[in-house]
Amino acid sequence: MKPYNPVTLTPNVALPAGDSMTSWTLDFGDNESLTGSGPPTPAVHIYTATGSYQASFTMTTALFGTMNSKLVVSIVPPPPIPGDFDGDRDVDLEDFGRFQACLSGYLVPQNDPSVRLGQARRPQLR
Ligand SMILES: [Ca+2]
Numbered sequence: 001m002k003p004y005n006p007v008t009l010t011p012n013v014a015l016p017a018g019d020s021m022t023s024w025t026l027d028f029g030d031n032e033s034l035t036g037s038g039p040p041t042p043a044v045h046i047y048t049a050t051g052s053y054q055a056s057f058t059m060t061t062a063l064f065g066t067m068n069s070k071l072v073v074s075i076v077p078p079p080p081i082p083g084d085f086d087g088d089r090d091v092d093l094e095d096f097g098r099f100q101a102c103l104s105g106y107l108v109p110q111n112d113p114s115v116r117l118g119q120a121r122r123p124q125l126r
Pocket of ligand 1: 083084085086087088089090091092094095
């Protein structure tokens with residue numbers, strides 16, 4: 001299945017003159033995080049499930065010590081893709097097979113190998 005939710009989190013930090021960042025941690029809220037020192041850069045992250053995640057950014061500066069900022073990240077299901085009949089986020093030969101089976105009917109033998117892929121997952125007739 002193709003990933004559908006890459007999220008870019010960009011810590012926006014403006015320190016007063018004379019201060020500098022000594023370390024930072026970007027916690028994505030799903031047990032994964034990034035750490036670094038110096039100015040943070042935008043981080044791209046992929047969440048593996050839909051839901052709400054409490055992300056946080058913690059930084060330590062020379063003058064102010066440790067500070068923390070939180071953000072709720074909501075991952076919602078993506079819109080359906082036209083032609084993706086098996087819901088795996090792409091349109092390929094399996095989808096074509098399902099389409100062909102619907103077009104001709106389940107009882108019509110299909111000789112094209114791509115069509116057989118779709119037929120293998122068709123519901124059983126009772
Ligand atoms: Ca598909």
